[in-house]
Amino acid sequence: MNLTKRILLAMVLGISIGVLINLVAPSKEHFLHTWFAQGLFDAVGQVFIASLTLLVVPLVFVSLVCGSAALGGHSRMGPMAIKTLGLYLTTTAVAITLALAIGQLVGPGHGIDMPGEVEAFSVQEKPSLKETLVGIFPSNPIAAMAEGNMLQIIVFALLLGVAISRSEARTSQYLQAFFGHLNTAILKLVMMLMHLAPYGVFCLLAKLFADLGWGAIGDLALYFCTLLFVLLLHGLGVYSLLLKTLTGLSPKIFLRKMWSVMVFGFSTASSNATLPITLRTVEKDLGVDNRVASFTIPLGATINMDGTAIMQGVATAFIAQVYGIDIGITGYLMVVLTATLASVGTAGVPGVGMITLAMVLTQAGLPVEGVALIIGVDRLLDMVRTAVNITGDAMVSTVVANSEGLLDRDRFQQALTEDDTAPRSTEERPGDQPT
Template identity: 40%
Template sequence: MSLLKLKLHWQILIALGLAVLVGLLVGRDAGLFGVSFYAIFDFIGKLFLNALKMLIVPLIVSSIIVGVSGLGSSDSLGRLGGKTIGYYAMTSFFAILVGLVMVNLIQPGVVDGDPKEVFGFDADVQALEDTVGGKDGGDVVEVFLRMIPTNVVAAAAAGQMLGLIFFSLLYGYFITRIAEHHARAQTQFFEGMFEVMMRITDLIMRFAPIGVFALVAKTVADTGLEAFGPLALFFFTVVLALATHFLVVLPLLLYFIGGVNPLRHYAAMGSALLTAFSTASSSATLPITMECLEKNAGVSNRTTSFVLPLGATVNMDGTALYECVAALFIAQAYGLDLTFGTQFIVVMLALLTSIGVAGIPAASLVAISIILGAIGLPLEGIGLILAVDRILDMMRTAVNVFSDSCGTVIIARSEGETQVLQSPQPQPV
């Protein structure tokens, strides 16, 4: 069978495996005709990410406006919105609790001997401050301030999705409050924009295996596999906590609240999960997530267009879990025994800061710096986790996307969509 005839998620999975092998073989220095393979991987990976990010703003605006305007009455909007926010708050809290339990049970930062000698706190503080300070993390208060942008165009250009979503919600709501002939023209325009964006998404996804190969090969060539050695226990703790949330908590919610077979949902979301893992960006994965839910899981566009864009911005289960584990690991590495009260502060800050974290690679470093500052730890502690942050970022992004998709399915079922995951759906080629 030709590789091009394989389903997309199989193509992406093969690309992942090849990328690991090629990345280990070529490293950073190997090249051809004076051009390193690393630079080629970097170029192709950036092209793919740029193409995905190009879709984000018009796709979010059109999908939310179409979704909200299609809800009709304010009662429908309030009901769907309440269910969405309630689900996101619940699953993020569950994820943080899973991380809290794991890091206290395993205690990856507790070592024999002097922690300073074992971990060698000699990270370049200025470089870390530049890495973290250069990102628009804000603080907990600014998360809410950014919900109402002073300039919606500037917010879109800066990637401030909270403000863009709030504006789109208002726009879609008031389409239902104007004269019918005006409302029809507005709705048809944004429906047309949404259809165009989905066609462009289909085109870009044909090149997803190539983009995934380049992104993962670059990461492996850069870090190799030996980087996990000193941080193996921390890495294991985060992976075990993410796996627990991914394989236990979310499937139980699907089965008992959504009334659907979790295995069918895993199958339906294959392409989106692999794309999320390779790009480490829930925002960039949004078009694929939407396509998988509508075409593979049978969820209506009415639900996906409202729930998913909101989830890609505010629902970060994996990120919240990681922030909690990372902050407590760093505290353990410094030899601190945090009290219950301090750990509670970490839990609440992880919940709040995960809402405002941008859906892009390494954005959670911003939130972790806020948590470290709140509990009195130096910023250089972030240097302890940088070696494995990229790989863990890819894993937690997949958990973020899967949680969004589970919420969409559960909410769709609660809205009376009986066709969701009730029979195997064809997957896009």
């Protein structure tokens, strides 16, 4: 059984065991919860997430230095960055527009009795646009790495890579070789962790469903199904249409190669934790050159939040309907704009969508307390949103690489094999020039 099938099997078994524990032992004081859900499963799951998170900063930094050093003297770096940002913001705007339209059409909040008292929900205040822009540039790169500030790490790695490319030939060659070998070692470490992934996925899902079961979905079934439908429509339909239109490549091959990464994202509910797996798959299986992938994937994990934007759209329509507030066409246009801009600088960690949703509701003139109405099912939907987000990152990376002539189309068309696990060296990447 190959790795993808083992991960899928682990996902099914984890959900089944979790639901079974929830049915047999609904009380969290029961020994099944204490020893297994809150004990063994939670411990193994947290170790797995910590192991993935461990790789994020070194992988992003080293890979991006390699990519920008190879591309630093190339005049296409600016246009490539503009294409990437433009595609990310466009897909986010499309996502929330689609969510608002279907949310209005289905009306998941109509007919729901407003509870007498809604539990107060407090969120951290999101920084202003000025603070966000200033915060992109690091004053201390070591502190940025310690805090996991992805935008600052990206900026520093880009500057260092460009500086290496413009250094004198001997220095540039030595440093590029050093970072290239370091990148290969980190990718090998990613592969070692991937083979342990089925156990981590099993424990994460078993613990989650032991806590929640299926009961949390019942009261908000229409909202849950509406949001799930829009997420699947965007992740499978819109991305496939864009990929086929802009590159002519097969969406079926793309989705098949991304399937195991989507399961990773679903299990971890974190774009950042899944980033090492996403980057490796985009380079190795989809054929995107490292000089593109090392920039587009980390940036996408930071600013490309299509799944979160969809949640904000459907949730805004739902909360407006529950409270009986009509915000009008102007209000919905403001929601589109606010949610699109809010995706920039939002951390790719579980539950962050609640923070940006509070800002969107405030902008639309809706009560922030409405967040408490949907928070019960948000953890499950957050997992699907993450899978959509990382699929969007990979799609945009493929499109940008194709437009820059840095996509190995033969590699993209190759069948996915379990034995083909060794990351390619710098010399094997398509488009590289000899030093």
